Amino acid sequence: MSNYLDALSVLLLTSAFMLMGNKRIKSYIKTFRLQSILIALLTGIMGINSLYNDGNVDILVVCMVVIGIKVVYIPFLLNKTYENVEYKVEKDFFLNIPILIIGCCFIVVFTYFSLSTTTGINTGTINMQVVNSISLILIGLFFMISRKKAIGQIVGFLVIENGIFVTALFATQGMPFIVDIGILMDILVAVIIMGIMVFRIDEKFGSTDINKIKDLRG
Amino acid sequence: MLLIIQNIGEQNSLFLAAILLYLIAAVASLSLMKHHKLCNIVSNVICMIAGSFGVVASVVKIFTGYTQTNIPMLQSSIPLITLDIKIDSLSAFFILCLSVLVVCVSLYSIGYNSHYYGKRNLGLFNFLYSTFILSMFFVMISGNAVFFYIAWEAMSLISYFLVIFESEHEENQRAGKLYLIMTHIGTAFLLIGFMIMFSYTKSFDIFGSSAAIPEVAKNFMFIFFFIGFGTKAGVVPLHIWLPYAHPAAPSNVSALMSGIMIKTAIYGMIRFMLCYLQIQQTWWGVVILCFGIVSAVLGVAYALMEHNIKKLLAFHSVENIGIILIGLGVSFIAFSQNNEFLGGLALIAALLHTFNHTLFKGGLFLGAGSIQYATHTKDIDKLGGLIKKMPITALMVLCFSLAISAIVPFNGFVSEWLTYQSLFLNIGYGGGALNILSILSIAALGLSGALAAACFIKLFGISFLGLPRSDHALNAKEVPVTMNIGMGILAGFCLAIGLFPAIFINIVDKVVFSLVGSSITGNFQGGFLNAFSPLVVSGNSISPVDILIVFVVVIFAALLIIRLIGGKYIERKYGTWDCGFESLNSRMQYTATGFSKPLRIVFSILYRPGRKVEIEEGVSSYFPTSIKYKVWTEPIFEKYFYNPVLNMIRKISLKIIGSVQTGSVHAYLIYIFIAVLALMLYNRLA
């Protein structure tokens, strides 16, 4: 089983890179959906394994919830928001795309270095798959920094949450059930609110460029 | 001074003969100053004979492997100023490189110097030429730091005079000035290194033991030696003199400078850092590896943008020095981790690449000289179609271009393959940082190899192929025979080393064995007779001969089968496809600027190209009479590194001069008084 988990963790990392290299908003949402499918697969495999070994259905339920919320509902919300705003491609970047990708490479190398000397990292249930998932968190944060439009920021936030979820999965084979469901609900509500806000801001001020939102101070 | 020349043992008699012959050539060329042709032929022939003695002597020395004690050549009564000679396998190897190149370049010069007849002082030129070779010879055989330093200085000065030989061009003078300043900055660092050496071991003997020097001092010595030798070798960022000095010198001198003078720095690095200081720390190797990677990539990147043939070749020297440093860096890292096999392998790769570079870079500069001789221009954009006018030169330059791009079956491929193998074996030893550095250097080597191939396709394709782009190229004629034979010998060596690598690696292996005591011939099938056997390194093997045989067989089979299928070969000559335009002229071909444009755009962060378009309008703005388009790359190192330093120095100097040089006699007398008092005080306290 751990082979499949390794492979999925590296595919998650690749999807993060794909996200970083994109300019079109629709692709952000599609890549996020792909990432969520991979996470669903991950929880599914872990859930079946735990069902087989311990008879617990916790993780399987979490898997269902993930599929319901992250694979189906949140992309649906984002798509609705996407149709109502007027920009479809992000054209303006602080640094261009190849430099961002090289930055993501540095993040992966850096994560590997900072975790490689942690004691007990390769024993027991924790192992180096955590490197990939922590890189996912950092890449999500980097994505939020590099994008100027609001939908990019929302997707970045969602990727950070994905990364935290996967790290918890790898590190402790699942968080307590209530905590998992609670977090997922929170995310759902946050996205709904953010989506509504984005729509309102766009309606009111004509643009959702974050730089311009700075002018609202004072 | 009391001069005693001691008896030199029998093993060195050929070396002594070579030295004497160079001296004779120098004297002869001065005395025959009035008879140009005779002077030229005599001095070059004597140099050739001396060179062949050198080749024989060094090969014999390497195979017999006898190292003798220091033989003082000149002793004087000034303490510590003794000039010792000591020739061991490493020196013999570099003398082999030197001598091979000298034989070919001297043969070439017989033809090349003929365009100086009556216009310049050939006697002076040949005198400087012979003494230049002699000074490099002394650098490599010196056994004493004092002798080394004297020979090094002599080499720099004489090459300065050679660089500004055609001094009526303004840019040659500036190039010479820059060269002199840069090389003396490097020599100053060397001097500091030698002084640290003396202050701890109380002797200048290079072959002595460095055990008395503490760790910290050794680290400092490493840094100083690296800067000193790096300036001469052309390591980025100390390379800025290379692209100016090498084009300014006459082509045979450029061949010598780029072919062997740069390598004396590599000799110095190996001799001082590996043999004398005995690699202690891993970070030494890492520093060398990093600078090697940067030089390799930046050297070839800047070479792509040049359209002056010699400047392009000079930047390529920077790139190849980078590759040699990558090999050296890996070997130093391996030695510091007590990995004898990998250290020996990487050192073999570096030394073999040194030899190969001497051959093909020397050959390329000679080829550039031939082009300049025939067409009187160095600008690629004005050439074209030369392959029909100078077929033999074109074939030689093609061989050298293939060799430098590391294409099978020439020699560049063998040394790059060995470098790749040593990098490959390096991954897995050492910590994570070293692994990532190794894989990045593999990627950098691949990138620089591909870019070098692109650059030489540009050089060869646009100079030799297509239609002539100017009258210079239209009226070119084949060059004199001696020039072609000189280049031919070098090309023959390139092909030979490429096809039969085992023999030459045997030679290099013996050198490495004498240095570090580990040999990798155990993995080869050694011996002369196994010249056809493949080169095997830890299970991976290559055999260029087999590939060549496959090529020949396949081509013959293809010709046969196609003849069977398709009948006789009928060919119809027609013009190039011109889309029906019907007046295809040479202006419609790609120029060198155009060829390198995609790469200029891809790497525009590095180059920051600037462009200027001047349009002279005719009847209306849609029908201009002339358009001038100028594009240039920003010289990053000069602008951001050297200019600020120079400006700061200038400001500080002006301020100090303003305050110290008051012009009043009393002030100067007070300075003298204070200086004398300070010295007496120092005497009391120290």
Place this chain on the structure above:
Amino acid sequence: MIEATYLIVQIIVIILLAPLVNGIIKKVKAFTQKRKGGSLFQMYFDLFKLFKKTAVVSDVSSWIFKVTPYIVFATAIAAALIVPVTTLIKPMWFPGDIIMLVYIFALGRFFMMLAALDTGSTFGGMGASREAMISSLIEPSILVSLITVGLIAKSTTVSVIMNFMQEVHNPLIHPVYIMAFCALFIIIIAETSRTPVDDPGTHLELTMVHEAMVLEYSGRSLALMELGAAIKQLVFITLLVNIFIPHDQMIHLTGFSAVAISLLVYLIKVILAAICIAIAEVSTVKLRLFSIPNLAALAFILSFIGFLQYFVFGG
């Protein structure tokens, strides 16, 4: 020593199979466009036809132009000898490894670019300069991804790597191999001049790279260039399928029948790979020339992450 059986089988299989791969790709592309397309064996007929035709040679060009098709063909065959189609013919030793493979192709490419410049036409120079850019950006990725796989197998010789991979269970689950596989797939597309890097069927100068370099060739020279390019494509596909989807460990027979079954399975793998390449080709558009560095960077990143994963997961 080099074994004759291995050489002969290798050369015959590769020469016979190479034009078929092109035919399959064209047929799949035609199906997706709801056309019937040409015959699967069209390229064989084309080659035969070309061998019989008269060659038209430009009077500007020199001997380099005439020599290049033979060199391209010979380098393709020499490279094919390094990559075994089946590991069951023993001994299968031909001296050469990954690095030699890359540089043999570099020889072919060198001469192809020179021949393009030789004719003195603008198309040639344009094709050569674009090809220079693309190939120099792709080359680090090839080396890094193949050397990563070689690291695990502790060797750079292709046959040793193939033998090693047969011992690995399900290589495509392991993260290192996934990354190397993806990187190699992108490299195949770039090296064989397929969409999205270069359109193999176009003659518009806006989009030509490889076609521009062979524009002046006709008759048997053109046939040799096309065959050489097809063989190069097959060599890369063989590298991909035989390293990452090894099949020889499942054959437990010996002798002639084993080799026959192995070759049959190899044929099926190549057909599947060709179909995948064709599907990848029809689902993307040709990239703008200066977006190709982004694709090359992606290939490099994938191979570099594969390398890192080797240290994360210990190979």
